[in-house]
Amino acid sequence: MSMAGNSSVGMGPTGPAPSLEQRLRNGDTLALAELFTQERERLWRGVHFRMAEALRGRLEPDDVLQEAFLAASQRLSHYAESPATSPFIWLRMIVNQTLVDLHRQHLGAQRRDAAREVSLDGAPFAQATSASVAIQLVGLFTSPSGAAQRADVLSLVQSAIEQMDPIDREVLALRHFEELSNSEVAETLGIAQKAASIRYVRALRRLKEILAQVPGTSSGGQYG
16 A cells, blocks of 8 residues: 655665654654654553543553554644644644543543643643542552552542642653653643743652652652
């Protein structure tokens, strides 16, 4: 099957081979497959982090990624018309939108709690909920002896996380749970890299205070 843009690959004898981004902007579906393979682990981690508990019984992160890859394939021609968005951030945006759509499809009104959307300078993004952050933190920093104790700790951590600025919480989620770089965080949120760094430092300081106040957690650990 012929695919647009593939003719540009391998024209190297007279010049350098086109970059992955150039190939994507040329509509090269093989380049999309390469990008997806390269970034699959980070994308899977992001879906796993943001997927609502109520959705986990119906779908796996791999199901979301499969749907997202099909969506990206259908929208590849639009990438050439988009602003100067890096390939990973573009693909991650499609994955997140796919997850939001699946929340809406399977959970209906519950989606508002599972995948809320907020806006920063007019740029929408899927917000990391206090619940999703709390679940990850409790798993990292606690070893409760029973379900009741774990539930109590989770409730305390979630209540504390809700006191954080939503954007700071999002920066923390992107850096630690999705493992984006500072520049990728800035691009995702549409803010300057310096602003992203400042918010990250502030979020770390607030997180350390939160963990210090909750019985059964460390006072900072790797976040100190």
